[in-house]
Amino acid sequence: MKKTVAVLGAGSWGLTLAELINNNGNTVTVWEFNPEAAQRLERDRSLSFFSQLKLSGDIAVTSDIASVCAGKDFILVAVPSHALRSAMQAVKRSGADTSKTIFISATKGIENDSLKRMSQIIADEIPDAARRIVVLSGPTHAEEVQAKMPTAATLASINGKASEAAREILSTSYFRLYTHNDVAGVETGAALKNILAIAAGLCDGIGLGDNTKAALVTRGLREIIKLGVTMGGQPTTFFGLTGLGDLIVTCFSRHSRNRALGERLGRGENASEAEKQMVMVAEGVKTAKSAYDLAKKYQLDLPIMNEVYCVLFEAKDPRAAVQELMAREAKPESMPGLEGLVL
Amino acid sequence: MKKTVAVLGAGSWGLTLAELINNNGNTVTVWEFNPEAAQRLERDRSLSFFSQLKLSGDIAVTSDIASVCAGKDFILVAVPSHALRSAMQAVKRSGADTSKTIFISATKGIENDSLKRMSQIIADEIPDAARRIVVLSGPTHAEEVQAKMPTAATLASINGKASEAAREILSTSYFRLYTHNDVAGVETGAALKNILAIAAGLCDGIGLGDNTKAALVTRGLREIIKLGVTMGGQPTTFFGLTGLGDLIVTCFSRHSRNRALGERLGRGENASEAEKQMVMVAEGVKTAKSAYDLAKKYQLDLPIMNEVYCVLFEAKDPRAAVQELMAREAKPESMPGLEGLVL
Numbered sequence: 001m002k003k004t005v006a007v008l009g010a011g012s013w014g015l016t017l018a019e020l021i022n023n024n025g026n027t028v029t030v031w032e033f034n035p036e037a038a039q040r041l042e043r044d045r046s047l048s049f050f051s052q053l054k055l056s057g058d059i060a061v062t063s064d065i066a067s068v069c070a071g072k073d074f075i076l077v078a079v080p081s082h083a084l085r086s087a088m089q090a091v092k093r094s095g096a097d098t099s100k101t102i103f104i105s106a107t108k109g110i111e112n113d114s115l116k117r118m119s120q121i122i123a124d125e126i127p128d129a130a131r132r133i134v135v136l137s138g139p140t141h142a143e144e145v146q147a148k149m150p151t152a153a154t155l156a157s158i159n160g161k162a163s164e165a166a167r168e169i170l171s172t173s174y175f176r177l178y179t180h181n182d183v184a185g186v187e188t189g190a191a192l193k194n195i196l197a198i199a200a201g202l203c204d205g206i207g208l209g210d211n212t213k214a215a216l217v218t219r220g221l222r223e224i225i226k227l228g229v230t231m232g233g234q235p236t237t238f239f240g241l242t243g244l245g246d247l248i249v250t251c252f253s254r255h256s257r258n259r260a261l262g263e264r265l266g267r268g269e270n271a272s273e274a275e276k277q278m279v280m281v282a283e284g285v286k287t288a289k290s291a292y293d294l295a296k297k298y299q300l301d302l303p304i305m306n307e308v309y310c311v312l313f314e315a316k317d318p319r320a321a322v323q324e325l326m327a328r329e330a331k332p333e334s335m336p337g338l339e340g341l342v343l
Numbered sequence: 344m345k346k347t348v349a350v351l352g353a354g355s356w357g358l359t360l361a362e363l364i365n366n367n368g369n370t371v372t373v374w375e376f377n378p379e380a381a382q383r384l385e386r387d388r389s390l391s392f393f394s395q396l397k398l399s400g401d402i403a404v405t406s407d408i409a410s411v412c413a414g415k416d417f418i419l420v421a422v423p424s425h426a427l428r429s430a431m432q433a434v435k436r437s438g439a440d441t442s443k444t445i446f447i448s449a450t451k452g453i454e455n456d457s458l459k460r461m462s463q464i465i466a467d468e469i470p471d472a473a474r475r476i477v478v479l480s481g482p483t484h485a486e487e488v489q490a491k492m493p494t495a496a497t498l499a500s501i502n503g504k505a506s507e508a509a510r511e512i513l514s515t516s517y518f519r520l521y522t523h524n525d526v527a528g529v530e531t532g533a534a535l536k537n538i539l540a541i542a543a544g545l546c547d548g549i550g551l552g553d554n555t556k557a558a559l560v561t562r563g564l565r566e567i568i569k570l571g572v573t574m575g576g577q578p579t580t581f582f583g584l585t586g587l588g589d590l591i592v593t594c595f596s597r598h599s600r601n602r603a604l605g606e607r608l609g610r611g612e613n614a615s616e617a618e619k620q621m622v623m624v625a626e627g628v629k630t631a632k633s634a635y636d637l638a639k640k641y642q643l644d645l646p647i648m649n650e651v652y653c654v655l656f657e658a659k660d661p662r663a664a665v666q667e668l669m670a671r672e673a674k675p676e677s678m679p680g681l682e683g684l685v686l
Contacts, residue, residue: 138558139553139554139557139558139561140554141552141553141554143552144552144553144554144555145554147552149551149552149554149555150551150554150555150558150665150669151552151554151555151558152554152558152562152669173670174669176558176669208492208493209484209486209487209490209492209494210482210484210487210592210595210596210597210598211482211483211484211487211488211492211493211494211495211592212487212492212493212494213591213592214482214584214588214589214591214592215481215482215493215494215495215519215584215588217587217588217591218482218582218583218584218587218588218591219495221582221587239561239564239582240561241557241558241561244560244561244564244587245557245558245560245561246557248556248557248560248561248591248595249553249554249556249557252553252591252595253553254553255553322493326493326495326517326519327516
């Protein structure tokens with residue numbers, strides 16, 4: 001049955017999902033924060049930095065949040081993580097009726113200062129929606145989903161019915177969706193992997209090889225698990241599509257913005273210069289700040305994430321950072337958080 | 344202290360390790376099965392397909408197994424997996440004294456028919472060495488170790504002292520070694536990942552994206568764990584350098600022969616043609632056969648490995664194989680073998 005869907009955020013991922021949901025026979029409206037950008041997109045049906053996507057004629061684009069959100073079956077959120085809270089506040093303030101709306105979060109990050117996950121921010125601002133939030137996550141570069149390349153992703157919710165409903169509007173022959181109940185694990189994995197992608201990019205920029213990156217990703221996954229489990233995730237979640245899968249694609253794909261940012265830094269650009277050059281948001285930068293604060297809060301040793309933080313925020317030389325990681329004392333391999341494994 | 348080391352097998356990995364051990368101040372002799380190839384290498388100090396490596400003048404190359412192995416502190420085995428048993432039989436037959444020798448296996452595979460791991464074959468043929476076998480494994484493309492790019496790998500043995508001794512001759516500032524005691528887990532992970540690399544290559548050859556590969560690798564790791572645990576490995580081992588780390592590098596690196604073979608098949612070459620084009624051995628082909636037999640023996644469902652087998656040995660169309668994998672019914676993500684996880 002035809003559903004009504006608001007997509008908040010007109011970046012490459014928001015538009016890819018808007019188009020996909022529309023193609024699935026639903027009615028989609030896109031909200032873009034900036035009125036001029038909304039008008040431009042309504043007219044051009046395309047983004048300059050993602051021109052391969054042409055928005056279907058029946059998808060309206062507007063900057064009026066009240067009309068976009070009122071009475072919708074779904075609100076899919078695909079704004080940058082630092083803009084999520086203000087977007088939710090705008091929804092709330094607009095007075096739009098969202099009393100039956102399922103919120104789908106396609107945003108990956110951990111908010112600075114509050115150190116909260118995206119679904120927690122939605123629940124903070126729209127408390128009655130707390131049991132109607134679904135998280136969409138996984139190895140899903142927009143460029144490839146837009147090109148209909150086979151992709152698998154995860155829908156996580158404490159509410160299985162909400163996940164199933166979200167699957168109805170989102171799944172296609174090339175976009176396979178698996179359900180999951182570990183929201184904390186899915187969201188922390190999705191957010192933290194972007195820090196590792198910056199580290200992988202540093203290796204690329206310095207000119208190190210795939211052996212180095214593989215070691216870094218393997219050991220980095222342990223850091224993700226350490227912090228993610230502390231934040232309430234289940235250890236096994238991090239070995240699924242939203243943890244390992246997303247980590248791999250972000251660290252190795254040419255499409256990854258976070259990896260690309262790291263590569264620039266590795267080549268010697270300074271952090272603020274490199275960030276300015278990026279058209280799209282590299283979520284890993286803000287998440288690195290949050291992870292640094294979380295490591296302090298929970299007193300965790302997260303060497304790779306810490307080195308990325310130092311490169312980004314303390315102008316540490318990337319070569320020195322990678323060298324320090326490699327020079328750490330060799331010791332028996334262990335799997336933090338999994339030592340007590342009983343089968 | 345200076346050690347005496349025989350390296351069996353003069354491929355790119357054998358020579359890279361020979362050179363590294365020699366640079367570490369040890370005395371190295373290389374054994375090459377084929378007398379003509381041995382003479383050529385002794386004269387040219389280089390391989391046509393790996394010309395970046397120039398063998399140091401003090402490393403002797405010979406096809407005389409008795410002189411190479413007699414009384415050595417270490418015998419490092421880097422022959423193709425299908426040649427390991429006959430090499431060990433040759434060592435035995437030569438009468439060389441190996442009563443105090445530590446055997447280091449750098450060979451990855453599972454023998455056809457016997458379905459045994461490499462260290463089991465060494466112990467089969469030289470039973471008194473059973474407690475002096477160390478397995479070297481991890482994400483270690485020879486090209487990058489030869490170029491001294493930072494690399495981390497694992498030494499696995501039931502005998503911690505043997506691992507420590509092997510570390511002494513092998514470790515350098517750019518080649519970090521971690522010790523491990525799960526020999527079965529390290530060896531099965533190392534062998535089975537080559538099958539997944541062929542699958543990743545199929546995706547590349549067909550023109551599918553990184554999303555698809557990430558999903559395949561993530562789900563493939565579960566198959567490795569399922570079979571690896573059945574074969575005696577500890578589940579957590581597969582998330583370390585020798586499992587996940589090696590899997591990633593093999594599936595994404597341009598240096599991987601198994602991935603390259605899969606890419607040829609994905610582009611439409613037939614299996615025997617594609618194999619003939621390869622200068623170096625793609626271990627995944629033989630291992631796919633062994634895994635197919637193991638899946639039957641233990642009645643395990645290993646869909647990705649099974650499709651690779653069908654493409655390699657039953658001329659199945661790669662597109663049909665990948666399509667079938669993607670079309671499998673979507674269901675909640677689970678982590679086979681880890682359901683009972685207790686922390």
